[in-house]
Amino acid sequence: MIAVVGHPDLSEPTLDLVERELCSRLAGLARAGRAGLVRAGKGLPVAFGRAARKTGLALVTVLPARNGAPGPLAEPDRKAAGELLLLSEQVRLAEYDPGDRGACVSMDENLLRDCARAYAIWDGSPSNGRDATAHLVAYARSHGVDVEVIWPRGATHGPARRRP
Secondary structure (H helix, E strand, O other): OEEEEEOOOEOHHHHHHHHHHHHHHHHHHHHOOOEEEEEOOOOHHHHHHHHHHHHOOEEEEEEEEEOOEEOOOOHHHHHHHHHHHHHOOEEEEEEOOOOOHHHHHHHHHHHHHOOOEEEEEOOOOOOOOOOOHHHHHHHHHHOOOEEEEEOOOOOOEOOOOOOO
């Protein structure tokens, strides 16, 4: 499995750059029969899902669950989850609260443990109260996951407005 982690506040142009960068990396992995794994959400997960679809990489999307049934998502993430479901070959339910940052970080750690490779869309900045990218990169590496850092020329932080 292949995962993606990264900053939650990537600008729209950066998401486009990232999608193109991911396409160039995922094509060979798709031919090798690998699959991508992503937690449903807006921004980067959708860019990864779109790149997976374009390259033929199978995609598995993880949705939050409550008592074994799909759980609620905030509106921007709900719209993104809908697109990810259309792009996915498989959906997994996982018990976590998508509104709780700690629960999301723990879920991302669980997903990373199932992966052999991760792409980190990361500018090298440290983790803070809103962004756990540096933590997740360190966590993945400490668990033997091959991590490739991607920060395209011209990438910026900012609201990801038009993307679900």
